[in-house]
Amino acid sequence: MVSEKLIEFLNKAIAAELQVSIQYMWQHIQVTSLEGAVVEGIFRKIAIAEMKHAERLAERLDYLDGVPTTEPDPIFVGGSLVEMLKQDEQNEEEAINLYKQAIQQAAKEGDYTTRRLLEDILAEEEEHINTFGKLLVGITEPFTQPGISNVQ
Numbered sequence: 001m002v003s004e005k006l007i008e009f010l011n012k013a014i015a016a017e018l019q020v021s022i023q024y025m026w027q028h029i030q031v032t033s034l035e036g037a038v039v040e041g042i043f044r045k046i047a048i049a050e051m052k053h054a055e056r057l058a059e060r061l062d063y064l065d066g067v068p069t070t071e072p073d074p075i076f077v078g079g080s081l082v083e084m085l086k087q088d089e090q091n092e093e094e095a096i097n098l099y100k101q102a103i104q105q106a107a108k109e110g111d112y113t114t115r116r117l118l119e120d121i122l123a124e125e126e127e128h129i130n131t132f133g134k135l136l137v138g139i140t141e142p143f144t145q146p147g148i149s150n151v152q
């Protein structure tokens with residue numbers, strides 16, 4: 001079977017997924033302002049994606065005879081929309097780093113199914129950070145989007 005280290009990686013990932021699934025869903029509830037009206041559906045959609053990640057990781061951990069944690073990492077809600085997006089971007093970056101390390105560990109142990117699962121999730125986290133990053137630029141620098149200045 002797999003090492004304690006890999007089990008630990010999976011549980012760390014579950015705690016982070018539980019955190020962001022709650023965090024993004026609550027941001028969806030709490031966000032205000034005109035921009036917020038546009039963004040709230042995106043928070044909701046990503047929150048649901050994160051809950052699915054937690055589920056898939058917990059299923060895999062159970063198969064590997066681990067016990068999936070029920071404890072989320074600390075949840076950040078409230079603040080302005082820009083503060084929310086900066087926090088979310090940071091959480092996605094942390095998730096990307098964690099998945100990259102966990103993928104290496106799974107590969108080292110020859111656990112290719114776990115590796116594939118982690119790679120699938122990693123690709124989605126990269127989409128999330130891209131989405132949050134674009135929203136941040138759109139809100140903080142709406143008139144300096146790349147390419148716009150070159151349009152004749």
Ligand SMILES: [Fe+2]
Nearest residue numbers: 017049050053
């Ligand atoms: Fe996720």
Ligand SMILES: [Fe+2]
Nearest residue numbers: 092124125128
């Ligand atoms: Fe994510």
